[in-house]
Amino acid sequence: MTNPWVARVHENDETPSSGPSGYAAARLRLLDTESRSGPSRRSGLSRITDEWVAALFDTAARESGVRGAALVAVGGYGRGELSPRSDLDLLLLHDGGDSGAVAALADRIWYPVWDLGIALDHSVRTPAEARKIAGDDLKAHLGLLDARHVAGDLGLTAGLRTAVLADWRNQAVKRLPALRELCLERAERAGELQYLLEPDLKEAHGGLRDATALRAVAASWVADAPREGLAAARRTLLDVRDALHLTTGRATDRLALQEQDQVADALGLLDADVLLRHVYEAARTLSYASEVTWREVERVLTSRSARPRLKALLGGRPAPERTPLADGVVEQDGEAVLARTARPEKDAVLVLRAAAAAAQAGLPVNLHVVRRLAKVSPPLPVPWPAEAREELVTLLGAAQAAVPVWEALEAEGLITRLLPDWERVRCRPQRNPVHTWTVDRHLVETAVRAAGMTRRVGRPDLLLVAALLHDIGKGWPGDHSVAGETIARDMAARIGFDAADVGVVAALVRHHLLLVDTATRRDLDDPATVRGVAEAVGSLSTLELLHALTEADALATGPAAWSAWRASLVADLVKRVGAVLAGEPLAEAEPGALSAEQERLTVEAHRTGGPVLTLRAREEGDAALGVELSIAVPDQPGVLPSVAGVLAMHRLTVRTAEIRSADVPVEGAEPVLLLVWRVAAAYGGLPDASRLRADLVRALDGSLDLPSRLAEREKAYAAGVRRRSVQPPPPRVTVAASASRHATVLEVRAQDAPGLLHRIGRALEGAGVRVRSAHVSTLGASAVDTVYVTGPSGAELSGGEAAQLAKVVEQALG
Secondary structure, three states: OOOHHHHHHHHOOOOHHHOHHHHHHHHHHHHHHOOOOOHHHHHHHHHHHHHHHHHHHHHHHHHHOOOOEEEEEOHHHHOOOOOOOOOEEEEEEEOOOOHHHHHHHHHHHHHHHHHOOOOEEEEEEOHHHHHHHHHHOHHHHHHHOOOEEEEEOHHHHHHHHHHHHHHHHHOHHHHHHHHHHHHHHHHHHHOEHHHOOOOEOOOOEOOHHHHHHHHHHHHHOOOOOOOOOHHHHHHHHHHHHHHHHHHHOOOOOEOOHHHHHHHHHHOOOOOHHHHHHHHHHHHHHHHHHHHHHHHHHHHHHHHHHHHHHHHHHHOOOOOOOOEEEEOOEEEEOOEEEEOOOOOOOOOOOHHHHHHHHHHHHOOOEOHHHHHHHHHHOOOOOOOOOHHHHHHHHHHHOOHHHHHHHHHHHHHOOHHHHHOHHHHHOOOOOOOOOOOOOOHHHHHHHHHHHHHOOHHHOOOHHHHHHHHHHOOHHHHOOOOHHHHHHHHHHHHHHHHOOOHHHHHHHHHHHHOOOHHHHHHHHOOOOOHHHHHHHHHHHOOHHHHHHHHHHHHHHHHHHOHHHOOHHHHHHHHHHHHHHHHHHOOOOOOOOOOOOOOHHHHHHHHHHHHHOOOEEEEEEEEEOOEEEEEEEEEEEEOOOOHHHHHHHHHHHOOEEEEEEEEEEEOOOOOOOOOEEEEEEEEEEOOOOOOOHHHHHHHHHHHHHOOOOHHHHHHHHHHHHHHHHHHOOOOOOOOEEEEOOOOOOOOEEEEEEEEOOOOHHHHHHHHHHHOOOEEEEEEEEEEOOEEEEEEEEEOOOOOOOOHHHHHHHHHHHHHHHO
């Protein structure tokens, strides 16, 4: 259906130059008829805007009698890159004549622009004033580098352009380092575009600001950016921004989650993931070009500053020093380059040898070297020779120094040539906000972390390669661990490992989540838990590697994925599994003896007829592992949901919860419930134990309306989720078959929220089952709560009963 206002504007027969309504009509017509964002629409929008503001200038100049003036487009408008909601950056340049007439001229131009609701960035300057402002303000100088004549005295504009460019080149030694600092500060503030789920297309590193900075560097004649792919990358980001402007109706550069599907549709892309991958690929091209260019700027400026001293000392230009790094690879001017004797067209391993040597020396690989290798290097035979495999391991073992070298190879397509399956994960976004990186960079980052753990394992080569491949299945449908096992098996064989080593790498990829998932979601005192892990791992050497890979993977994921608590649980599980694999007998789980403190609590609960508790900090070495909350309470309905609700009300996060019946060391006394929970404060300090007890007493006797109190917190939390544009998937409850021989194990996957365990406990209480223990695992906004339950008699549930219970809990959470 046609917008009636648009239809009326289209009926207006004014041309863009004859008035604001004519310009508005032409603008709307252009945005309507151009179905896709692109250079033609941006240049068309700039052209009709030029015609309109030039007509405004001509009319105003005649009426005000001003002759020595020009209208100049600067910034993005100066480059002819107007997006639908772009500001107009205009400079009214004049020769210093009648100031009153110039002011009147400016008003006659600015007010019609404002009247149409178009954002305007305007200034009125003489050429001398413009140059002075540029000299004092780097951003103003950058804008003037793109100055373009629109109307009036062409000589004024040409003179200013010539002077501004000359100033920029003459001041390059001072200006370029300042521009570099500006880019670094912006990157620190806005992040790296190629990894952000809601990126700022303009400000983030690898965005449109960096593209403008590269143009400025080129204008200085000090260095030039690698041009291959650069124009296409800029066009991609501009096209996405155009579609974003039209989709939102706002002048925004942030690609928010809730708008990504609409923007993808406007660009003819399949979905938001494809859109993000396009954005990431463009950002990666710009980021790499920026790094190469700034490195060259530093080299040239350093050379310029040192040359006069060297000439004075040596009387001429010295030959560059070349230091050998490896066969066919030398260091020159702070970069790894090829030796004069190297024959890349005959040496298939030279790519990896040069990369490994550069990373081990902490040097970048020269851009022209990488391009030459990409062009002339022959493919490696399959399987790879031992030297190639060893060089790959050496490259990965260089830790953080491997990252820029890997990125240089990837920028020229060498990684996918070496490892074709890498293409599936390249620039692939990860929607889980816990992840800091895209899939491919996460794999490299995991190898970086694993490099610091190679002294802990007997086969560091297998650890590093498994780290590089552990999430390789994320480019395929289904469980990425299952798909990844098959792919990793093929890739490890391609790399040249023998059959036994290929099997170990495949097993590590298949089970890379096993330790952390089991440790945080299962009862480690249950023999079935330990036996299951031992059977999956198979050997002590694989367990050693898997332990290191688990830690490296978590550290590379993001700060929410690893903690002293998780580390202690995984270490405990590894110790138990190691004992089984070493042949030590595994005792059946029995309730442990009560500590003196727990005995005191049970006696006190029996004596008072109410709950008693203690809070005790737990530490292991220098690592704080949370707080242990011990509660004894006479057996009665509703204990689990009441305790969970009170803890949520006090903003305490539950990590584990063990519930069992404990005998009271008093003759004739009935057993009491003993709860041992590991908790942590979500923020702030821990609450006072007496306040916790008082609220628990009220919750158990019904005088504290826990559901209402928690509903208020959940409502506020849900509003925050909506503001963050997150639409969580529905909760899912499943039965973990064979996870325990003594209880039925339910896995509850849901959006983390205040009182989640309280609601689970209420559902379980209502179903008439007994809870033995609960294990809470939270990553970002997602929670996986594992609950061990039995029937009233203490036996595990039948298959049908367990399935029905899972459905009841799922409905209660939904």
